[in-house]
Structure formats: C-alpha cells, structure tokens
Amino acid sequence: MKAGSKLLGALSALALSMCVVLSGAGAAFLASAVTAQAAVVNTIDVRGNQRVDADTIRGNMTIKPGVNFTNVDIDESIKQLFATGLFSDVRIDQRGRVLIVTVDENLxxxxxxxxxxxxxxxxxxxxxxxxxxxxxxxxxxxxxxxxxxxxxxxxxxxxxxxxxxxxxxxxxxxxxxxxxxxEGGRTKITSINFVGNKAYSNGRLADVINTKRSGILSFLSRKDVYDPDKLRADEELLRRFYYNRGFADFRIISSSADLDPASGDYVITITLDEGERYSFGDIEVESTVAGIDAEAVRRHLASRKGAVYSAEKVEDSIISISEAAAADGYPFAQVTPRGNRDFANRTISVTYLIDQGQRAYIERIEIRGNTRTADYVIRREFDISEGDAFNQVLIRRAKRRLEGLGYFQSVNITTQPGSEPDRVVIIVDVKDQATGEFSIGAGYSTGTSGATAELGISERNFLGRGQFIKVAVGGGVDTRTYRFSFTEPYFLGYRLAAGFDVAKTEDTSQDDYDIETLGVTFRVAAPITDRLRTVVAYNYSREEYDPETGATFSAPIQDAINNSPWVKSSISNSLIFDTIDDKRLPREGIFARMTGEFAGLGGDAKFVKFTARGSYYHPISEYGDIIGMLSAGGGYVASTSGDLRVFDQLFIGGETIRGFESQGIGPRDTNGDALGGTTYFNATAEVGFPVPVLPRDFGLRGAVFADAATLYGTDLNLGGATVNGLDMQWRASVGGSVIWSSPFGPFRIDFGFPIAKESFDKTQTFRFGTAGKF
Missing domain, CATH: 3.10.20.310 (membrane protein fhac)
Structure with a gap:
C-alpha cells in the first residue's frame, strides 16, 4: 500500500510538472502571437509610384511610424489606397522596423x-x-x-x-x-393594350397614363418613349384614377413592354382587375382626444353618404380634420380612416378615428435630386417646417402640391429617425423636368378679322425659382399683338400669386378707322380655400383711334373718336371657383368666375361692370368617354358719370354664341356698326365625344352644341339716331365642332347655324380658334 501510494504521488508530481511546463509554453506562444499582430515601425518606404507623391500615399494609410498597428490596420490601409482610384494593385510588407508599401499606379x-x-x-x-x-x-x-x-x-x-x-x-x-x-433608329410604341377593363374603354385609359402610342407628331411631345420607371408611374396613375371613381378593389395584375425584334418597336400590355364599384355608406367620426368634439368635426368631411367612393375624398377629409385639430391646439392628433365594405350593397362605410398620435418633431427637411429647382421653391409647398410637430397628413398634402407644380418628373417623400427618439428627418427626392413650352394659337373668322395666329414661349419655372414668364407675338392681315406676362407665385413669402401683364394691339380691320391699344395689368391672387380663390387687379389702358379722312360715323362712334386717346384706370376683383379635373380636356367639375370692375381711378372712363360665367362638366357615358357640358353667363355695365363711351359697353358675338360674327348681335345703328349693350345673358349645352374610327392618339374629338344669347340696352348719347336691338331679343344657334388636342394646345373648328336671329345681326358659319376656356 505504501509502495502504491509513493507511485501515485510520483505520477501526480510528474503530471503537475508537465502542466507547469505546458502552461509556460502556451504563455510564450500567446506572447509571440501578440507580438506578430501588434508592431511598431520607424519608417514607411513607398515603392512603385511615379506620379503620385509618396506623402500622399502615406496620408491615405491608417499606419503611422512609431504607433502600434495590427493586421486590421494593414487591411484598412490597403482598402483606403484602393478607394482613391489611383492604383491597380497595393501590397504592404514589414521588414523589421521598415514597412514597405508597393503600388502599381492606374493610368x-x-x-x-x-x-x-x-x-x-x-x-x-x-x-x-x-x-x-x-x-x-x-x-x-x-x-x-x-x-x-x-x-x-x-x-x-x-x-x-x-x-x-x-x-x-x-x-x-x-x-x-x-x-x-x-445611335440607331428611334424605338416606337406601336400599341398600348389594356386587358380586363370593362367600365372604361381602352381609349379612356390611354388618356390617363403619360406614356403614349407613337404618332405623326410624337417627336414634339416625346411621350412615346418606353421607360420602366415611367411605366410604374403610369400604374400609379391608373390606381388613382380607379380608386377615385369607386373601384376600391382595383389592382394591376401585370404590365409588360415587349420589344418586337423585327420592327424594334414596343408593345405595352397592362392587365388589370377593376373589381366592383362602391359608393360611400355611413360616415362616422370617433374621437378619443379630450377637447375634440366628433360631431363638430363632421362639417370638415369631404366624403358624403351615397356619393361614389373616392380615395381622394377620404384623404381630403383626413387633411381637413387634421388641420382643424391643429388649429384647436392638438397638433399631434392622428386621423385614421377605417373602412367597412358591404359587398351585397356595394358600399363602403368609413369611420374617421381621431387619436392622440406620437409626439414627434421635425428635425430637418432634406431635399435631394433638384438639379435646377431651388430648395426654397420646394420647401414653401410644405405647411410645416423644422421644429414643428410632425404630421404625416400634411406631408402627403405637400407631395400633392409638388406634383401639381409640373416642375418634376417624380416626387417621393420618406422619413428617417432623427438624432433623438422624438425627432424625424423628412427626405424629399425629386427629379426635375423641362418646364419650357412653345405654343401656337390660331384663329379664323369670316368676318372682318380674318385669319390670325400667335406664337408664344413660356417658362413655368424661370431660373428654377418657380416663376412664370411668357412672351407672345401674333396678328393677322389687319392686326398685330404683343404680350408679356410675369407671375411670382409666392409674393413676399406668402401664398399670393402676384404679377403683371403688358399688351399692345394694333387693329386696322375696321373700314373707317384704326385702333392702337396699350394695356398694363397688375394682379394679386390669393387662395380662400383649395377650390376658391380671389384675384384683385389694377388695370390701365390707353386707346387711340385714327379715322380715315372724310369718313362719317354715327354719333356714339364719332364721340369716341373725338375723345381719343381714351384712358381707362380701373380696379377689379374676381372670385373663381374651380373643381375641373383637367384644363386641357375637362370631363368633370365646375368652373365659375364672377368679376366686378370699377373704372374711375383717374383716366377718362367712369363706369361699374359686373360679369359672371359658370360651366358644369359631367360624363354622360364613362365607357364611351361622352361628356356633357352646361354653361351660363351674364353681364351688366352702367356709367357712374354721364353717358358711357360706346367702346366701354358690352359686346358679344361668335365667341359666345356660335353662328354669328364677333360683335354680331345686339344694338346696331343704321350704318351697321355695333354699338354694344348694357346687359347680356348667354347659355350653352354641349356634348363631346371621341371621333369614331380614328385612333385616340390623334387627339381628335367631336361635339354638338346649342347656344343662346341676348345683348340689349344702352347708356349712350345716341344723338337722335335710329338704333336697332335695344330691347331684349334672344338669338339661338346649333352646330357641331371638331376639337384637336395638339402638342401646341387645344384647337377647335365650329360650324354654327343660327335658328333664331334678327335681320340686322351679322352671321358666320365657320369659326376656327383655340379651345381654351379657363
């Protein structure tokens, strides 16, 4: 037993000794490894460089003489040297206290x-x-x-x-x-096909998207260019179109652009699922925020029970509620719509939930991608700025405003966390687009004016400052016109559109006298609501009449010529209500304008004048893209001192009631000269439709119409002359039109046929001119 114990003790001692030895060896090994990884050099020797200075190379390294470095520093130094783009190869070796850096320079x-x-x-x-x-x-x-x-x-x-x-x-x-x-040939888009659409025709959907089929004049608009990003933007336009017309379940199944190898042209196919069409059901408001009365909020709603469901109306309601809550001292109130579909009745009931949102503030607004448009032009479209309470609703509103400017191909707004948990950074990514336009206006009348034309150049984003400027010259055989306009949309930093217009006209179309007019207008427009605005203007004009030698005139015209030149100095105010969906081709909405003018701020003219006009557009057939329009208007003028001058009275004709010349109806003397009137009324009913057979890409539409108008009364010194048409006498006409939505603007040809007229009226069957109405 003792021998065994001694043997066991000896073995234990031996094992312990081996552990000590091994531990010492391990420590020595680890120390050696550390020494290999952490080192110090006295010199950095650069080799292989011919054009790049050695100090520049050393400055791009993390290793410094006399400072410990590791393999991580070597790797980082190599990365930094490659990142300069100056070298095709970099090698780093250590030889004692010298670090050798060998480079191969790029060309x-x-x-x-x-x-x-x-x-x-x-x-x-x-x-x-x-x-x-x-x-x-x-x-x-x-x-x-x-x-x-x-x-x-x-x-x-x-x-x-x-x-x-x-x-x-x-x-x-x-x-x-x-x-x-x-460069090769220009790739065209031979066709744009829609699959799965039932509520709207292919032609109607083709009008919605920005990509267009190639045509004769495509080289002017460049809209027939296939671009994947543009196609994705078109998908979003289709979604908005359907969502705002009741199709809440609409979805795009696929969109593709197939290139034909033989022709080198694209065929675009968009497959969609329209789903059912819904109307608004019950509309409710619920609030969990103390101090916000749900019932009081209802007056801010844009959505109404029974109306066709519209995502835009829901968003407008959210914005209105959020603005009202902020005005009442609740800037963090969050409005969330909750929809409940009734598939049987095809209605969507909406409940707007008002909660206390997360308290967050805007740290900064960062704008990117604007190579031309100034930052402040983008920032001023936001109703919020740095330091304000973050509100997602107002961000969406700013996005809509920026898209509506027409300055950008795309607008994308995102958010990022700020430097603190309650801070948010708003990122605005935009892509500028061309904003200059060349326009052509033309007209033809079988009356005294004949053919006229106008060429114009305009810029909507002048020098990237968001200003509008236009220069135009025009005329015909007997007329010359010169126009210049300038508008600053944010005058003095406020949402006031201030500007001026200068125009000069030389008219020799009259048989017995020539007219030269110089006019200047200074105007300021201010929004009252999103749909209603007011325009205040100061107007100055100087008219000079040059009669032919020996010519004789009726008393009112002779009196105007005797008082030439005639200066008018007036102030005017207009109220404009506008819900039109598309100014180039209105399909839905109301446009109304009422104007009052007072002349007498100096000058020769002394009168008050009131005019009003309203137009209502509504689709008759959405699938066939048939549009109905009803319009009515009227005007009245009265002298505030003495008699009116003949040319300060009201004149209407072919531009108001087709089938008649300009100044073709109303009071007229025995010489056939129009004397104008103090009162007029007019009304129009029109139905527009696509021209059958022709492809929609041509931009041609037809229309049939019926017009009615009357012009009567006088405030002139007639000098005992006989005048026809002083009493109210209605005229009426019917006819048809061809409307061309050209790259230069809309043009129309009207064929009007009077069905009720007076013997002294002057008629005109054919009229050609621009189709702008707003």
Whole structure:
C-alpha cells in the first residue's frame, strides 16, 4: 500500500510538472502571437509610384511610424489606397522596423471624346459618365459609363443604340478614351393594350397614363418613349384614377413592354382587375382626444353618404380634420380612416378615428435630386417646417402640391429617425423636368378679322425659382399683338400669386378707322380655400383711334373718336371657383368666375361692370368617354358719370354664341356698326365625344352644341339716331365642332347655324380658334 501510494504521488508530481511546463509554453506562444499582430515601425518606404507623391500615399494609410498597428490596420490601409482610384494593385510588407508599401499606379485619362452622337450632346454625356479627364483610368468604370450612355439613349426612345470604347495609350502613363456611339433608329410604341377593363374603354385609359402610342407628331411631345420607371408611374396613375371613381378593389395584375425584334418597336400590355364599384355608406367620426368634439368635426368631411367612393375624398377629409385639430391646439392628433365594405350593397362605410398620435418633431427637411429647382421653391409647398410637430397628413398634402407644380418628373417623400427618439428627418427626392413650352394659337373668322395666329414661349419655372414668364407675338392681315406676362407665385413669402401683364394691339380691320391699344395689368391672387380663390387687379389702358379722312360715323362712334386717346384706370376683383379635373380636356367639375370692375381711378372712363360665367362638366357615358357640358353667363355695365363711351359697353358675338360674327348681335345703328349693350345673358349645352374610327392618339374629338344669347340696352348719347336691338331679343344657334388636342394646345373648328336671329345681326358659319376656356 505504501509502495502504491509513493507511485501515485510520483505520477501526480510528474503530471503537475508537465502542466507547469505546458502552461509556460502556451504563455510564450500567446506572447509571440501578440507580438506578430501588434508592431511598431520607424519608417514607411513607398515603392512603385511615379506620379503620385509618396506623402500622399502615406496620408491615405491608417499606419503611422512609431504607433502600434495590427493586421486590421494593414487591411484598412490597403482598402483606403484602393478607394482613391489611383492604383491597380497595393501590397504592404514589414521588414523589421521598415514597412514597405508597393503600388502599381492606374493610368491617367488624358482626354475623353464622344463619337457618333447627335441626339445627345457632348455636355449631356459628360454629365452622365463618371470618368473624368486627369482622373484615373479604370476598366470597370469605363464599362459602367458605356452602360450609362446606353441607358440615356433608352430614355429618349433609342433602345437599339450601341456603345463601344477605344483606349489609346500615350506616353507617361496616360490614355485617351473614346466612346463610339451608334445611335440607331428611334424605338416606337406601336400599341398600348389594356386587358380586363370593362367600365372604361381602352381609349379612356390611354388618356390617363403619360406614356403614349407613337404618332405623326410624337417627336414634339416625346411621350412615346418606353421607360420602366415611367411605366410604374403610369400604374400609379391608373390606381388613382380607379380608386377615385369607386373601384376600391382595383389592382394591376401585370404590365409588360415587349420589344418586337423585327420592327424594334414596343408593345405595352397592362392587365388589370377593376373589381366592383362602391359608393360611400355611413360616415362616422370617433374621437378619443379630450377637447375634440366628433360631431363638430363632421362639417370638415369631404366624403358624403351615397356619393361614389373616392380615395381622394377620404384623404381630403383626413387633411381637413387634421388641420382643424391643429388649429384647436392638438397638433399631434392622428386621423385614421377605417373602412367597412358591404359587398351585397356595394358600399363602403368609413369611420374617421381621431387619436392622440406620437409626439414627434421635425428635425430637418432634406431635399435631394433638384438639379435646377431651388430648395426654397420646394420647401414653401410644405405647411410645416423644422421644429414643428410632425404630421404625416400634411406631408402627403405637400407631395400633392409638388406634383401639381409640373416642375418634376417624380416626387417621393420618406422619413428617417432623427438624432433623438422624438425627432424625424423628412427626405424629399425629386427629379426635375423641362418646364419650357412653345405654343401656337390660331384663329379664323369670316368676318372682318380674318385669319390670325400667335406664337408664344413660356417658362413655368424661370431660373428654377418657380416663376412664370411668357412672351407672345401674333396678328393677322389687319392686326398685330404683343404680350408679356410675369407671375411670382409666392409674393413676399406668402401664398399670393402676384404679377403683371403688358399688351399692345394694333387693329386696322375696321373700314373707317384704326385702333392702337396699350394695356398694363397688375394682379394679386390669393387662395380662400383649395377650390376658391380671389384675384384683385389694377388695370390701365390707353386707346387711340385714327379715322380715315372724310369718313362719317354715327354719333356714339364719332364721340369716341373725338375723345381719343381714351384712358381707362380701373380696379377689379374676381372670385373663381374651380373643381375641373383637367384644363386641357375637362370631363368633370365646375368652373365659375364672377368679376366686378370699377373704372374711375383717374383716366377718362367712369363706369361699374359686373360679369359672371359658370360651366358644369359631367360624363354622360364613362365607357364611351361622352361628356356633357352646361354653361351660363351674364353681364351688366352702367356709367357712374354721364353717358358711357360706346367702346366701354358690352359686346358679344361668335365667341359666345356660335353662328354669328364677333360683335354680331345686339344694338346696331343704321350704318351697321355695333354699338354694344348694357346687359347680356348667354347659355350653352354641349356634348363631346371621341371621333369614331380614328385612333385616340390623334387627339381628335367631336361635339354638338346649342347656344343662346341676348345683348340689349344702352347708356349712350345716341344723338337722335335710329338704333336697332335695344330691347331684349334672344338669338339661338346649333352646330357641331371638331376639337384637336395638339402638342401646341387645344384647337377647335365650329360650324354654327343660327335658328333664331334678327335681320340686322351679322352671321358666320365657320369659326376656327383655340379651345381654351379657363
């Protein structure tokens, strides 16, 4: 037993000794590893550099002489040197107290040239590519640049453009780079097909999206260019269109653009599921915020029971409730709509829930992508700024405003967490687009004016400051017109659109006298609500009449000529109510304008004048895109001192009641000269429809109409002359029109046939002119 114990003790001692030895060896090994990973050098020796200074290389490294470094520092230094783009290879070795850095320098680009490009200029391509003269040459970057050039040609409809590169070696490690471009032919969109639509025709949906089929004048608008981003934006336009017309279950199943290899043209197919059409059911408001009365909030709702469901009406209601809550001292109130579908009755009941939202503040608003539009032009469309309470509803409203400006191809607003939990950063990404326009206006009347034309150039975002400017010149055989307009949409930092208009007209169309008019208007427009605005203006005009020698006139006209030149100085105020969906081709909504004018702020004219006009548009057949329009108007003028001058009376004619000349109805002397009247009324009923057979891409529509009007009364010194038409006498006409939505603006041809007229009226069957009504 003792021998065994001694043996066991010896073995234990031996094991303990081995552990001590092994532990010491392990410690020595770890110390060695640490020494290998953490080291200090006295010198950094740079080799292989020819153009790049050695100190520049050392400055781009994390390793410094006399400072401990590890393998992590070596890796980071290599990464930083590669990131400069100056080197094709970097190697770092340590030899004792010396760190050797060996580099292979990239070639330097001496010159970049573009060959074969005509549709995209050199300066545009220089902005697209990343490679730069005197910058490092990189095969990867050159390949990327070639792809970027091809994408640029894709965006202008030249999908078959090819780009190859040539690199010419020069002395001293320099190269010239050439991009050889074959622009190819212009890729067209031969057709745009919709699958699954029942409520609306293909032509109606084609009007909704921005991408258009190629046509004769497509080169002017460039809307027939396929772009994947543009197609996605078109999908969103279709969703909005359907959601706002009751189709709450609408969805796009697929959209594709197939390139025909034979023709090189695209065929776009959009497959959709319209779903059922809903109306609004019960509308309720619930509030969990003490101090906000749910019933009192109901007056702010834009959605009404029984009306066709509209996502836009729901959003308008949310905005109105949020603004009212903020005005009552609850800036963090959050409004959430909750919908309840009744599939049997096809209604959607909506309950607006008002809760106390999370308290968050805007740390900053960051704007990106605006290469032309100034930051402040974008910021002023927000009703909130840095430091204000964050409100998602007002963010959506700002997005709608920015999209409505027409300055940007796309607008995207996102949020990011701020520096504190209760801080939010708003990111606004925009993409500028061209805002200049060239317009052509033309007209033809079989009366005294004959053919006229006007050429105009306008810019909606002048110098990126959001200002509007337009210059136009026009005329005909006997007329000359010159116009200049300028508008600042945010005068003095407020949402006031202030501007001025200057116009000069020379008219020699009258048989016995010529007229020269110079006019200036200063105006300020202010919004009252989203749909209602007011315009206050000061108007100055000077009219000069030059009669022919020996010409004789009736007493009112002779009196006006004797008092030439005639100066009018007046102030006017207009109220404008506008819910029109599309100014170029209105399909739904109301446009009404009432104007009062007082002349007598100096000058010769002394009168008060009132005019009003209202138009109502409504679809008769949504599938067939048949639109009905009813319009009515009237006016009255009265002298405030003595008799009116003849040219200050009211005149109407073919522009109001088709089938008659300009100034074709109303009081007239025995010489046939129009004397105008003090009162007029007019009414129109019109039905517009697509022209059958012709493709919708031509932009042609037809219309049938019925007009009625009367002009009567006088406040002139007639001098005992005989005048016809002083009493109320109604005229009426019927006819048809052809309307062309051209790239230069809408034009229309009217054929009017009087069915009720007076013997002294002057008629006119054919009339051609622009179709602008607003």
């Amino acid at each position: 330097i680009i001496n010159q970049i040239v573009f060959n074969g490009n005509k549709k995209i200029k050199d300066k545009q391509l220089e902005a697209i590519v990343q490679s730069r003269p005197l910058g490092p040459y990189s095969e990867t970057t050159i390949e990327y640049d070639a792809d970027a050039i091809r994408e640029a040609y894709d965006r202008i409809g030249r999908s078959d453009a090819t780009v190859t590169t040539q690199v010419v070696n020069l002395n001293g490690g320099r190269v010239n780079v050439a991009f050889d471009i074959s």
